[in-house]
Amino acid sequence: MKKQLTVLFITLFTCFNLYGQEQQYVVLEFIKVEPDRVLDYLEYKDFLANVHKVSKEEGHINGWDLWSLQSGSDLEGENFQYVTVTYYSDPVKMMNGNDMEQLVADAIKAFPNMSAAEARQKIRDALDMRDLAVRNYMVQVASTADNFEFQPGILASFDLMKAVEGKFQDYERAEQEVFLPHHQRKINADLMESWRFLRTALPTGSEAKSTHMTMNVYSDYLQFFNSMEFEDMEITEEQQQEVEAGLNSRDQKWVYLATLETVVR
The missing domain is CATH 3.30.70.100 (Alpha-Beta Plaits)
Incomplete structure (x- = not known):
């Protein structure tokens, strides 16, 4: 021990x-x-x-x-x-x-x-x-460039992921190099407020239920639903292939939609 x-x-x-x-x-x-x-x-x-x-x-x-x-x-x-x-x-x-x-x-x-x-x-x-x-004990790996201040009433989805065995590094690279710029473009288009990528901070074995989490923050339901309709016109065919490879490197275990009730900053 x-x-x-x-x-x-x-x-x-x-x-x-x-x-x-x-x-x-x-x-x-x-x-x-x-x-x-x-x-x-x-x-x-x-x-x-x-x-x-x-x-x-x-x-x-x-x-x-x-x-x-x-x-x-x-x-x-x-x-x-x-x-x-x-x-x-x-x-x-x-x-x-x-x-x-x-x-x-x-x-x-x-x-x-x-x-x-x-x-x-x-x-x-x-x-x-x-x-x-x-x-869950986690450490933040990456985040978008934003100065959004959390206030009661905002929305967030907590997406818990498990990296596919043998593709841990591939998955983290995909989140940082492919998905982060995608979410940054959403923020720049006023379709999202903040995005964070976290990994489990404590050592885990192959039976761990999740290894990573993304936290997607929205100002309200209108922005949330508009974000779901977002089509990234800037993405190239090569980048689309990278997106698909990134999706195949992890298993999306659970998604929770939540409303902020109390905040201490």
């Missing part, structure tokens, strides 16, 4: 040093809440948002989002209602993101009249309110 942890952190730090301080690490948590507890959970998410605001001010995180899922194929047959996205500047902060004592300290700063015991219980109650079925 010790050897496995050593390999894990060597992998994370190698990636961190390769890309530098601006590299972004992301934790996605797909959440299921029982129907009779949704209203209670929504009250706790406001509490957590205030705690995360302090966490950002203290430099523990770069940001936090809560998205409500509108549609998608369910992992493991689960019916998810929400996904949270927490952003970090380095892998160590990412791995320490669920440290209870740090969360309690941030909660006390967010709510000065709350004791440590009360803060700890409130956090436990908030976490117990939902069933965390899936947690």
